[in-house]
Amino acid sequence: MKIPRLAKLSLPLLCLALSPLALAQTKEALYTKSLAATCANCHGTNGKVVEGSQVTSLAGLDKGYIVAQMNAFKTGTRPATVMHQISKGFNDAQIESLAGYFAAQKK
Secondary structure: OOOOHHHHHHHHHHHHHHHHHHHHHHHHHHHHHHHHHOOHHHHOHHHOOOOOOOOOOOOOOOHHHHHHHHHHHHHOOOOOOOHHHHHOOOOHHHHHHHHHHHHHOOO
């Protein structure tokens, strides 16, 4: 069976056309993972704390809850030890991104 010349070219052209989209998604995912890594020291890798820890595990928490708590830390309405200062280092878009990342992790 002969494959038409146009059909032979369509797959490489399609891949080439979609590559900027894939690259943008990869960059965004890597950026979000790098933000999440800043939380790992206390909250564990991917937001999963070690068993018996008194620190809250972020993995699997509701995105809206995480956003609300981060904003409460930023404004000082939620008591904390260091989160008041840490939360002030993130803008609203970064908090949304982090919240989505941690919400998507398995508990």
